[in-house]
């Protein structure tokens with residue numbers, strides 16, 4: 001079967017790998033990775049919502065699936081796709097340490113809560129740090145660009161905007177009046193023009209996120225750290241810091257407010273001045289209830305979609321793409 005996929009962000013790339021492994025012909029359509037939320041994603045794979053001290057729904061299942069999924073992609077591409085190490089929560093004081101230790105007493109959390117240990121990084125203000133067990137950090141841009149190269153070489157990749165979709169009488173789909181596919185998967189992210197046209201309105205509560213790439217003088221930090229923001233070593237002496245959450249003014253260039261918000265939070269980490277090397281922004285395709293959506297069309301039986309991955313696309317796209325395709329594939 002020839003399967004068309006619109007979008008090659010985290011959702012579309014996971015769908016493409018699953019359809020490839022199932023032995024189908026893949027035709028990927030993506031108008032440009034730099035336009036995707038996935039391109040700016042920090043790649044954190046985190047079973048905990050650290051700010052609210054909550055567990056991601058289905059965290060254990062997502063972690064188990066994503067490990068097998070990315071291991072197989074790594075094997076196929078012959079590449080390392082993860083940064084070394086896991087995420088650590090910085091515990092600024094004894095109260096934070098107590099709250100953290102209490103979480104470990106809850107049976108649903110205990111698998112993910114590492115013990116509080118002395119802060120590894122003498123240049124940081126803080127009390128202790130603790131590992132989020134099972135967490136990891138995907139090298140998202142490497143995963144996306146190398147997957148893109150693989151699908152260009154072994155399948156078909158069209159670097160263009162899909163401007164028309166026609167459902168043919170025999171149930172196939174014609175895209176841009178020139179390309180015919182047997183099944184069509186929509187993985188468009190926000191705002192999901194074709195998904196909303198065929199499946200009706202999606203309950204988006206999309207959030208804008210901004211982040212900084214920074215550097216400073218001093219000993220390198222090796223762990224991916226979280227306190228009031230994430231501080232993530234890039235391995236070249238620079239760090240990603242962020243990101244912000246905003247529900248209004250989704251479009252538009254990066255803002256001075258977001259930059260100052262992150263820098264102000266970083267001032268509680270260490271006293272040194274930091275140099276801002278870059279600032280970036282993206283729109284998370286979040287739903288109002290924070291639940292992703294996937295479905296097959298009630299009339300066009302071979303049209304499906306996956307959207308609403310919110311701020312967890314790296315963790316959830318492997319299992320959700322598998323769930324969607326389970327209904328199509330033998």
Ligand SMILES: Cc1cc2nc3c(=O)[nH]c(=O)nc-3n(C[C@H](O)[C@H](O)[C@H](O)COP(=O)(O)OP(=O)(O)OC[C@H]3O[C@@H](n4cnc5c(N)ncnc54)[C@H](O)[C@@H]3O)c2cc1C
Nearest residue numbers: 007009010011031037038042043044162189209282313314
């Ligand atoms: C600042 C920020 C930080 C984040 N950090 C993390 C993180 O650390 N960990 C994590 O898991 N998630 C993170 N996320 C969330 C993550 O980015 C999203 O969950 C994920 O990218 C959603 O993937 P997607 O494939 O659904 O959408 P997208 O990444 O937006 O991909 C959709 C693709 O479809 C293409 N497209 C759409 N319509 C068409 C069309 N008609 N024709 C052709 N192409 C089309 C777009 O160009 C795009 O390339 C972050 C997001 C932001 C904004």
